[in-house]
Amino acid sequence: MNYWLFKSEPSTFSFEMLKEKGKAGTQWDGVRNYQARNNMRAMQIGDLGFFYHSNEGLDVVGIVEVCGLAHHDTTTDDPRWECVDVRAVKDVPNPPTLDEIKANEKLSKMVLVNNSRLSVQPVAPDEWKEVCRMGGLVPAP
DNA sequence: GCCAACGTTGGC
DNA sequence: GCCAACGTTGGC
Numbered sequence: 001m002n003y004w005l006f007k008s009e010p011s012t013f014s015f016e017m018l019k020e021k022g023k024a025g026t027q028w029d030g031v032r033n034y035q036a037r038n039n040m041r042a043m044q045i046g047d048l049g050f051f052y053h054s055n056e057g058l059d060v061v062g063i064v065e066v067c068g069l070a071h072h073d074t075t076t077d078d079p080r081w082e083c084v085d086v087r088a089v090k091d092v093p094n095p096p097t098l099d100e101i102k103a104n105e106k107l108s109k110m111v112l113v114n115n116s117r118l119s120v121q122p123v124a125p126d127e128w129k130e131v132c133r134m135g136g137l138v139p140a141p
Numbered sequence: 142g143c144c145a146a147c148g149t150t151g152g153c
Numbered sequence: 154g155c156c157a158a159c160g161t162t163g164g165c
Binding site (some may be wrong): 012032034104115116117 | 146147148
């Protein structure tokens with residue numbers, strides 16, 4: 001079981017929109033970056049992730065679950081690009097902001113803090129617990 | 142809207 | 154295989 005963080009601009013695709021997709025979820029398409037793609041290839045069914053709103057909000061608003069292994073991204077003909085399927089699990093009651101995450105010493109190694117441009121990133125188990133705690137999710141899912 | 146940081150592309 | 158030019162991302 002591994003943990004991840006998915007980044008999206010809410011004006012393009014928000015957590016609300018993912019919730020509307022229901023249990024079936026949707027493919028996390030549009031990723032055109034090898035590191036992000038490789039992270040998705042490493043995902044397993046049942047892995048959990050944070051849903052982070054970039055550009056607007058700048059906060060962790062929801063929990064998602066991987067419900068489909070990496071497969072071709074149907075939004076491109078280029079066979080290099082793949083994506084997993086994800087579905088919304090629950091809201092984060094008190095969404096931790098980027099400022100709060102940056103200010104937390106326990107999270108100083110988070111990819112979100114150190115490589116802000118990577119759109120699909122791994123999250124360490126202790127980082128997962130800490131962000132969940134900040135967000136009011138106790139115990140962490 | 143700006144711009145720094147980063148990733149990708151393509152000529153050599 | 155290098156590196157300059159270009160495009161994109163995302164915080165501010």
